[in-house]
Structures are given as structure tokens and as C-alpha cells.
Amino acid sequence: MTNRIDLAKKAPKVYRAMIALDAAAREGLDEQLAELVRIRASQLNHCAYCINMHTVDARKGGESEARIYLLNAWEEAGDVYTEKEQAALRLTEAITVMSSHEYVSDEVYEQAAQHFGEEELAQLIALIFTINSWNRIAVSTRKKPAVQ
Template identity: 65%
Template sequence: MTISQNTEAAHTHTPRMDLFALAPDVYKAMVALDRAARAGVDPQLAELIKIRASQLNHCAFCLEMHTRDARGLGISEEKIVMLSAWEEASGYFTEKERAVLALTEAVTVLTDGFVPDEVWEQAAKHVEEQELAQIIAQIFVINSWNRIAVTTRKTPTGPR
């Protein structure tokens, strides 16, 4: 399937199921895991992680939610827009944010089957080990939420 076919098909998608109504214990566990993963991570950095992973996973539902949350935390519209091209938009992101975004991409995509040493080392250079553990948790939790939303075709609520 080509990208344009994929995009055309996406416009006709309707939700498949309400997974959380059918598996409420899974929802409760995900919420608890999400809460645990957030501990000790700067809320603005957490939203950048969530937005970038959601962009990579094509999760419109999570993108809508987390861009709204990011705005609510005071992240500028310009920074949110530039997030999809963060590597070229160095003036918008701190070195720590750039290191965490690189780690987010490496963990989310895993194209080579592993997180490259240089990506890990850069993140470890800018983030204390305890916070790094929490950031890794943030990354795998948002990837789990994305996979649930994309698989069940959870739809965004639309413009407000």
C-alpha cells in the first residue's frame, strides 16, 4: 500500500472497538503505568516525548491530546510545529531535549533492532540515570498508548 492509499484509507476509518470498555483492567493498568512513568520527568519534556512518538506512529488521537496538553503547559506553538523537524530546528530545542528526542525516535522506531550507542550516550550525558529510566518508561508507555489507539482506530475529537 502506498502512502497516498494509506492516507485515503485513513479518512474512511471508523473506530473498531472501545478496547477499554471491553478490557477495563487493561485500561486501569495502563493508567497506573502512565502515572508511574511520569514521576520525576519534567511535564514539558514528557509532552515533547509523547508528541514525537505519536508523530512517528501516526496516532492522530494522541497527537491531538498531547499538543493540547503541551499548549496548556506553555509550550509555544512554534516549538510544537517544529517538533516534526527537530533535528533541523536546533534553535527551538535544548541539548537535553534534542538528546531525549533522539532517544524517543530510536526506541519508537527500532529500525536497526537496537538503540544506537551514540544515541544512548548523548541522552545519558544530558540526563541523570534516574530521570533517564523514567524517560525510557515515558517512551514505551506512549508507544503502547499509540498502538492501542491506532489499532482500534480511536479518532480525535476534532477542532475546538
């Protein structure tokens, strides 16, 4: 599997816009929570590049190995994740895995709204659609993870 196209070089305005969107989406969110959301969306989208990048970043930010390893089975992990983190992960899954018969239910949205104020919830939604966009860029261009 080889890289296909370098979006930063071949569509620089789009790439710079994504960088700006990413920066704007992160504002006001706890970085540790944001990394969990990015990792979980990337797992669902099978984006090796982003899974690698965000697990490295999460470790640098103080996230525990156990919480990173258990993220793929967070619902079965008990109280390893706070209720707020669980609400964010549930919303991440609902937004990431949309199809013609699945959607973000009122229950999932209301649970997130119980833990996040309106501005923070808006930022969380922006973070989720932004990481999904990055995942689609990396997967479609076959961006390789920098594994050490």
C-alpha cells in the first residue's frame, strides 16, 4: 500500500482550511477528552494514520495506556471512563457511523447535552466532524502512519 496523493501539496487551500477548521474545533474542549474522541472516530473509520497520531498525542498528554487500549470496548470497560467521556464517545459513534437507517438519536444527543453546555457541545460536534474529515482524507490518500 503506497501513498496516493499529497493533499497538502496538490490542494493547499483545502488543506489550510482543514488546519484552520481543526484549530477552531478544538477551542474550549479538554484536550484529553478530545484525544479520546479522535481515537475512537479513527478506530471506527479504520484510519491507521490517525489512530497512531492521536494515541501518541494522548500518551504525551498524560493519558493512561489502559484507557487507550480499552477505548475500542469503552462500553464494557465499566467506570474506566467518566460519564461525560462516555456521553462524548456515544455521540462520536452516532455521528461517525451514520447511514440511511441510523442517526443521532434524541437520547444520545440529550445525554451529551446533560454533560456539555451548549457552546462546549457545539465544539464537540465540530471536533467529531473534523476528525471524520481527517480520517477520510488519510484513508482515501492511503496516508501511512509514522510507527516507531
